[in-house]
């Protein structure tokens with residue numbers, strides 16, 4: 001198992017946000033965590049990437065515990081976290097943002113090849129390479145955030161609501177890109193409120209409610225499930 | 236008005252302004268990285284000047300020769316200050332952070348007074364003071380050789396720092412941490428190491444400044460107070476965290492300070508008052524300073 005999250009709980013200043021979250025991601029899989037606003041999706045991802053320490057539970061990467069490690073050490077292992085709201089370095093150029101993404105020694109070794117791949121995936125980033133990140137449109141910013149995540153040479157790519165705040169046409173584009181990246185063999189952990197689109201491209205998915213994983217299944221199974229249809233698809 | 240006199244003042248202003256810029260850039264770098272003001276910055280400068288002084292007295296090394304030692308020593312002091320004090324109070328309330336560095340400054344000043352007495356010290360016969368009799372005549376404008384060398388070395392150090400920050404991968408990582416520390420960590424950047432590097436670079440900058448000032452500026456335990464005050468003004472004027480801002484504002488402050496006695500007839504003893512007045516005007520009109528962050 002590549003990533004294993006076992007019964008984690010986490011809180012902000014003593015206020016619990018996660019109660020009992022468990023799931024696994026296997027090599028080459030696309031796994032999605034769906035859940036409504038405030039369910040704890042972002043907190044889950046942040047706990048994995050080391051921005052937050054879990055109060056309880058364990059997180060294993062390739063069988064080794066990583067909970068409690070500082071974020072930069074977790075990134076060095078190839079766990080990439082593309083944060084909600086992009087969090088680009090707006091004062092830096094597009095190219096500089098990408099080069100910050102390949103800061104680790106591990107990533108630097110394959111930097112040129114990955115830069116090529118990112119520019120192939122997002123030709124617009126190449127056109128705007130020397131423009132400041134802050135001047136990009138919303139869609140381009142999301143492409144850059146994903147591109148910067150890829151520059152880490154991820155073993156697993158964690159995407160936190162990549163479609164958030166984008167126009168419907170751009171949402172489709174982003175989902176197509178994620179599909180493309182997955183086809184090329186990347187393991188992906190996706191967190192989304194855009195339930196239908198994300199379940200359609202997932203191998204497996206988990207439902208997160210008020211900080212607890214309450215259901216799991218293949219993407220197709222959850223799309224059919226009564227609970228998901230009622231709570232998240234409005235059917 | 237005498238043009239030669241004005242030219243003389245403007246040149247002097249640019250020369251000392253370059254040193255101001257270098258002292259200030261260390262301060263602004265640290266602030267840009269972690270929003271902490273090093274209130275011991277002036278005392279770091281004072282220690283750098285004493286390092287050059289004692290190297291000259293005890294080891295018979297000219298300040299230009301001992302410069303690498305001074306820079307290395309101050310870089311180490313920056314590192315020790317970060318690891319020993321700053322790293323412990325990163326999440327402390329702002330007031331605690333202010334007192335920590337302010338207290339360090341007071342301590343260092345007191346220590347210098349205790350160890351080396353409050354007396355003025357000057358370095359005997361520095362090399363730079365002997366080159367062409369210590370002054371050069373540029374069409375009626377007389378410039379001190381030590382002052383020229385100080386400005387050139389400060390300029391070189393400033394340029395090197397700028398290139399390091401803007402052209403190297405580590406520099407890029409510094410900028411990333413300055414803008415968004417927790418996101419930079421997601422890229423595998425150890426923000427604590429970058430903070431430590433900021434203090435090392437800040438220390439190295441005042442190390443160069445202290446070494447070049449030592450050839451012509453009297454050295455006392457309180458010498459850092461005025462320089463630090465000017466550096467705070469330069470940083471505020473240039474924009475907190477802005478490296479180009481430190482250069483422009485440093486030169487501007489130097490120019491204003493030297494030219495105001497001639498332009499406005501201010502007694503030279505009050506030339507710093509004009510600098511402070513300029514600062515107040517800028518703060519009222521443009522509180523964010525002339526430039527943004529680096």
Ligand SMILES: Nc1ncnc2c1ncn2[C@@H]1O[C@H](COP(=O)(O)OP(=O)(O)O)[C@@H](O)[C@H]1O
Nearest residue numbers: 012016017035036037038039040041042043044
């Ligand atoms: N920085 C924070 N400080 C305090 N509480 C937070 C913070 N971030 C999130 N929370 C709380 O934690 C819970 C889970 O939030 P989050 O993980 O952001 O949910 P989601 O990403 O699913 O929308 C919510 O109740 C939210 O209010």
Ligand SMILES: [Mg+2]
Nearest residue numbers: 041042084161
């Ligand atoms: Mg969220």
